[in-house]
Amino acid sequence: MEHMTLCIDISKCTACRACQVACKNWNQLKAEQTQNRGTHENPPDLSANTWNRIVFMETRLADGKIDWAFFNDRCRHCEDPRCMEGAESLPEAIVRDDSGAVIFTEKTRELDFDDVASSCPYGIPRKDDVSGRIVKCTLCVDRITHGLKPACVQACSTGSLNFGPRKEMLRFVEARVKALGAEANVYPDPMEDYNTLWILPLNSKHYPLAQAMPIPRRHRMAKTRMPMAVGVAALAAAGLMHFRERGLHDPHRKQGETNR
Amino acid sequence: MTNHWIDIRNSDYILAMGSNPVKNHPISFKWIMKAIEKGATLISVDPRYTRTSRKAQVYAPLRSGSDIAFLGGMIHYLLENKLYFETYVREYTNASFLIHPDFMLPGDNQGVFSGLKGTETTEGFIDGKYDKATWAYQRDDKGNILKDKTLQDPHCVFQLLKKHFSRYNLEIVSSITGTPPDKLLAVYATYAKSGAPDKSGTVLYAMGWTQHTVGTQNIRAMSIIQLLLGNMGVAGGGVNALRGESNVQGSTDHGLLFHILPGYLKTPKAGQETFAAYNTANTPQSADPLSANWWRNYPKYSASLLREFYGQEVALEEAYRYLPKIDAGVDYSWLTIFDLLYQEKFKGFFAWGQNPACSGANCNKGRQALTKLDWLVNVNLFDNETASFWRGPGMDPKQIKTEVFMLPCAASYEKEGSLSNSGRWMQWRYKAVDPPGKALPDADIVNALFQRIRALYKAKKGVFAEPILKLRWEYGPKDAAGKVTHIDPHRVAKEINGYFLEDKVINGKLYNRGTLVPGFTSLADDGSTSCGNWLYCNSYTQEGNMSARKNKDDPSGIGLYPGWAWSWPMNRRILYNRASVDLDGKPWQPEKPVIEWHLNVWKGDVADGGWPPLASGEKSRYPFITQTEGHGHIFGPGLADGPFPEHYEPLESPMEKNLLSAQFISPVLKRFDRSTTSDVNLRASHDPRYPLVCTTYRVTEHWQTGVMTRWQPWLAELEPGMFVEISSELAAEKGIKTGEIVIVKSARGQLEAVAMVTVRWAPFTIAGKTIHQVGIPYHYGWVTTAERKYAANDKKPQVFTFGDSANIVTPNIGDANTMIPESKVFMVDVVKKA
Numbered sequence A: 001m002e003h004m005t006l007c008i009d010i011s012k013c014t015a016c017r018a019c020q021v022a023c024k025n026w027n028q029l030k031a032e033q034t035q036n037r038g039t040h041e042n043p044p045d046l047s048a049n050t051w052n053r054i055v056f057m058e059t060r061l062a063d064g065k066i067d068w069a070f071f072n073d074r075c076r077h078c079e080d081p082r083c084m085e086g087a088e089s090l091p092e093a094i095v096r097d098d099s100g101a102v103i104f105t106e107k108t109r110e111l112d113f114d115d116v117a118s119s120c121p122y123g124i125p126r127k128d129d130v131s132g133r134i135v136k137c138t139l140c141v142d143r144i145t146h147g148l149k150p151a152c153v154q155a156c157s158t159g160s161l162n163f164g165p166r167k168e169m170l171r172f173v174e175a176r177v178k179a180l181g182a183e184a185n186v187y188p189d190p191m192e193d194y195n196t197l198w199i200l201p202l203n204s205k206h207y208p209l210a211q212a213m214p215i216p217r218r219h220r221m222a223k224t225r226m227p228m229a230v231g232v233a234a235l236a237a238a239g240l241m242h243f244r245e246r247g248l249h250d251p252h253r254k255q256g257e258t259n260r
Numbered sequence B: 001m002t003n004h005w006i007d008i009r010n011s012d013y014i015l016a017m018g019s020n021p022v023k024n025h026p027i028s029f030k031w032i033m034k035a036i037e038k039g040a041t042l043i044s045v046d047p048r049y050t051r052t053s054r055k056a057q058v059y060a061p062l063r064s065g066s067d068i069a070f071l072g073g074m075i076h077y078l079l080e081n082k083l084y085f086e087t088y089v090r091e092y093t094n095a096s097f098l099i100h101p102d103f104m105l106p107g108d109n110q111g112v113f114s115g116l117k118g119t120e121t122t123e124g125f126i127d128g129k130y131d132k133a134t135w136a137y138q139r140d141d142k143g144n145i146l147k148d149k150t151l152q153d154p155h156c157v158f159q160l161l162k163k164h165f166s167r168y169n170l171e172i173v174s175s176i177t178g179t180p181p182d183k184l185l186a187v188y189a190t191y192a193k194s195g196a197p198d199k200s201g202t203v204l205y206a207m208g209w210t211q212h213t214v215g216t217q218n219i220r221a222m223s224i225i226q227l228l229l230g231n232m233g234v235a236g237g238g239v240n241a242l243r244g245e246s247n248v249q250g251s252t253d254h255g256l257l258f259h260i261l262p263g264y265l266k267t268p269k270a271g272q273e274t275f276a277a278y279n280t281a282n283t284p285q286s287a288d289p290l291s292a293n294w295w296r297n298y299p300k301y302s303a304s305l306l307r308e309f310y311g312q313e314v315a316l317e318e319a320y321r322y323l324p325k326i327d328a329g330v331d332y333s334w335l336t337i338f339d340l341l342y343q344e345k346f347k348g349f350f351a352w353g354q355n356p357a358c359s360g361a362n363c364n365k366g367r368q369a370l371t372k373l374d375w376l377v378n379v380n381l382f383d384n385e386t387a388s389f390w391r392g393p394g395m396d397p398k399q400i401k402t403e404v405f406m407l408p409c410a411a412s413y414e415k416e417g418s419l420s421n422s423g424r425w426m427q428w429r430y431k432a433v434d435p436p437g438k439a440l441p442d443a444d445i446v447n448a449l450f451q452r453i454r455a456l457y458k459a460k461k462g463v464f465a466e467p468i469l470k471l472r473w474e475y476g477p478k479d480a481a482g483k484v485t486h487i488d489p490h491r492v493a494k495e496i497n498g499y500f501l502e503d504k505v506i507n508g509k510l511y512n513r514g515t516l517v518p519g520f521t522s523l524a525d526d527g528s529t530s531c532g533n534w535l536y537c538n539s540y541t542q543e544g545n546m547s548a549r550k551n552k553d554d555p556s557g558i559g560l561y562p563g564w565a566w567s568w569p570m571n572r573r574i575l576y577n578r579a580s581v582d583l584d585g586k587p588w589q590p591e592k593p594v595i596e597w598h599l600n601v602w603k604g605d606v607a608d609g610g611w612p613p614l615a616s617g618e619k620s621r622y623p624f625i626t627q628t629e630g631h632g633h634i635f636g637p638g639l640a641d642g643p644f645p646e647h648y649e650p651l652e653s654p655m656e657k658n659l660l661s662a663q664f665i666s667p668v669l670k671r672f673d674r675s676t677t678s679d680v681n682l683r684a685s686h687d688p689r690y691p692l693v694c695t696t697y698r699v700t701e702h703w704q705t706g707v708m709t710r711w712q713p714w715l716a717e718l719e720p721g722m723f724v725e726i727s728s729e730l731a732a733e734k735g736i737k738t739g740e741i742v743i744v745k746s747a748r749g750q751l752e753a754v755a756m757v758t759v760r761w762a763p764f765t766i767a768g769k770t771i772h773q774v775g776i777p778y779h780y781g782w783v784t785t786a787e788r789k790y791a792a793n794d795k796k797p798q799v800f801t802f803g804d805s806a807n808i809v810t811p812n813i814g815d816a817n818t819m820i821p822e823s824k825v826f827m828v829d830v831v832k833k834a
């Protein structure tokens, strides 16, 4: 099957959050007891029960204009998924499906969560304490392999969420970026390496989450057949670094002038 | 809506004012976006920078309650710069009509129109009522209206309009609204471009316009603009109310409100003793042969309605006698009903699909009022603040005598039937699942109730029993005893459409007795037809259920989809479409024609009557067929508060005085704060204790008072509780941090809310002073909170919400014409929680 790609056009999102609800509905994910924290944004983070969510960012620009952006955070479905580094002990636990989806199987129960979580540069994997599995967006593999769109895409009325064969989507993204003007760009970069793409109408510095990028691969080290224990320790250390990196870029922790 | 949702895509200039469609009508944005992609400009005018503002190319803020000043400034700008569509204004509106020479404008008459009788106070007149004698058109001795087609006569509507709005210059408008002059100009100049004959502009409004003491006049002001710019009747034009409930259009069409019967027929008044007197009072006369004066057909619609209610066995006169009559001059609107209840004027109450303990303005008073009931029936999907009022905050159950009954009803997915959307489309819905437990469709609850009431009347007689005993009830299959066992929605729909009660030949075609009438032109005033709602006549015919149609063809190219569902009236998709063509029947907008006169017939949408174009002389008719004179109303003599809109301050205002005149608030309001119940109808205007302007609004995730959505965990999770949006400036002044719990208080009550500090709400400079505005959402209530006590058999929400109803702080004062409460502007303070 040709790889399929989901493309998020930030410029069209209205933060209606039909996508958040549709994901919970299709995947039968529990609601969380949330609180209004002085923002419309909720739940406060991705979780075992929240696989995509809209991150709200509002800023008053120097010219008095308001910049209010809605960034839809979720799995990037990498062509070369770094989370798999955390599954080297059990390679079939995380698989790349023919559809392009990166799938956390039931076997993720047997993985060390920190290994997996720290391998993902984007802070996506979550532990489901009830099932013991590691979970995240599945790209609705159970729908797209039956000719349906992902549930979130199906629910989006604005055209912010788009889905289709990879080549078609890459062309779509290029055309859209062109139409949106000089500042528009695609995230992540290079777009050929991912099956979730974001069209950003403004420079990526406006979207803290669009700055998360993998740091150079380290798992080559593990392949040099060092004793298992050392390998794991090295991985863990490297993973910790990834995680810290993400922490620094995390918009929740570093709001500056921006409030949501 | 005069137009419909899809039609928004045909617009060139879209003004979202008094609404936040991107957030509150998310699907509408799909069509707004299609228009923008084709080059349209979206303008957003709102006190705060909303999600609609974010998508708009032009944004201007304004202080809540100053819309007439804002729009009055636009009218002034259009006239001053001659940006109106002159032919349209001259030919299709009442601009050329001459008004009584004694008519006086507020600028010359202490801020009020001529004819006001009221009491003078320091705030201007109060308790006023207009004698409208001087608002009348000048007529010749045959009753024809005198006109000046050059629009120069000082008594003509056009000149009066010009004079009236000459007071609304940029400077004064800016100091009332707080909108910077450059932003006013940007909106005016942009929207004025829709006045080009081949361009259209639409206005999308919602409760941001209606929930004001001057709500009707807000919409009137915009209607005047739409007429000046030739935007009525055209594709991408119109005055479009975005309805907040999926079926609120249908419920109003079918007579939900106290002053109307189905199809906007009038509720009979005491004093209209005979059917003839009732018809005469409600059937307008026009001397002009070119005016269709559609309401001249009133007696056909009223007679057919009586036939539907009482059948052929009861004479029309007798059937009319059975109808309830309201006392002239008495209003039975929501605010009044609750005021009467508070005064213990009645004993029992059906809260049917509603939650007055949260939805009613000044709901602390409303909740107190409920304690005075002997019985309360709550028909709803879930427990709510109304059903459980006796155990709510501040209530002592031991002191409350009210007996409460809960009747669970089916949700829309659990029954078959139709709904009518904002675009007037009647759409058939099928049942997806059975209702749970003992829940029944509303109609079946009504049926059960009716059967028992009728049986009681039969058994025990009772006063004036005939209206109940003789009521026709042919809405479903019957048991052996002749009792309807359950309601069949198809039978109801057919009764609404109407039947021939006799064989009839119309235009050479025979229609048999007992067949469905094809359209309302077949209805008769002699009792030979029945029809439950003339506007819906043609919706369910011998050809079948029109509202269930699913044909996706669009021969018009402008998204009319005539084979999809059914639109009232007569499947017409755009109202007043005869105004979309010139006098020869050629579309003003050849790129997006709604109708066109071609080979002696109208092509396109179902035309507003088949008459030929105006240039063809006496066989033609003017385009605004439901107005007695056939012309669009720039001058609107029918309203309670003036033929032109005039700016008055809200009941509670931050202003010391009205900058435009000595008249502070509208002079013709029903003032509960000055009535015998004034102790619970408090007002605090320009009061240092309540310095902040407050407004209410909704979020995407919740529906009305949240009875359906607060119980839905995925939605409660997204918007879990009461918040108050405040500007970063005000927050800094008050030392309030985002996420903190604060108290919002008005003269009437107070509630807890989470402070949502935002840069999207800049303070206003009003007449040189800084004025802050804050806003709270409408949807919350104590029943789904974590803090309340849950009894053993109480359902607990999966996700608790926080906070109580916004209506705890809103005032109870209604619009002068509609009695819709002024929930969009009142005064509060916000303080840190101790």
Ligand code: SF4
Residues within 6 Å of the ligand: A012, A013, A014, A015, A016, A017, A018, A019, A020, A054, A070, A072, A155, A156, A157, A158, A159, A160, A161
């Ligand atoms: S459904 Fe579409 S528009 Fe709505 S929040 Fe999700 S991505 Fe944005």
Ligand code: SF4
Residues within 6 Å of the ligand: A022, A023, A024, A026, A027, A051, A052, A074, A136, A137, A138, A139, A140, A150, A151, A152, A153
């Ligand atoms: S693709 Fe499926 S699993 Fe992923 S966010 Fe969308 S709905 Fe959820």
